[in-house]
Amino acid sequence: MGWDDVKDFLRKAWRFIWHSNSLASWIVNILLAFIIIKFVFYPGISLMVSTSIPVVAVISNSMEQPDNWENMPAICSNGRCVQEEWYLEMNITPDKFNDFPFSNGFNKGDIMLVRGKSKDEILVGDVIVFDSGRNIPIIHRVVNIFEDDGGLFFETKGDNNPGQIRNQFIDETRIPGEDVFGVAYGRIPYLGYVKILFTDYIVAPFVRD
DSSP states (O other), X not given: OOHHHHHHHHHHHHHHHHTOOSHHHHHHHHHHHHHHIIIIIHHHHHHHHTOSOOEEEOOSSTTOOOGGGGGSSEEXXXXXXXXXXXXXXXXXXXXXXXXXXXXXXXXXXXXXEEEOOOGXXXXXXXXXXXXXXXXXXXXXXXXXXXXXXXXXXXXEEOTTSSSOOBSSSOBTTOEEGGGEEEEEEEEETTTTHHHHHHIIIIIGGGOOO
């Protein structure tokens, strides 16, 4: 095959991908988009922000702060409220909470942008992404930091959760520093519903525990 044959093949491939309206062309476009995002865009973003998980789709309501919380005993920030007594026991006052990143929380379906951060630079109030012990990482707020046996540990909690998660997979009262992937620094509302709909309605029916 000569150079002219190669150029002719590339021209035909280009027309097929970008100008054809066939089902085959549509499938090829989907596959190319997946390959580019998975193996070029995603690794590039990961390198720039120094974390293996540069974006997270929020798949639960654990960080939401519904308006009706104003009718509950709560600690309020910018017109929204979370459980007062629990946070005061952690020495987190309304003024402190108001200064936290994402003090109004965020919603199921949001996309959170994540960057790597040195573990000893993470502060109480930061929203971190960490290993859940399962396939899906957790994104919750840091409520306490402590050292034990020479290691750094974080306590976390979802703003909308009544308490910390403690089960066979995870203990939010003791998250090792090495299990932290990064810190949230940005939010894109509702874009994560693409992943949620795919997981809940396409993958879930074919998955069995």
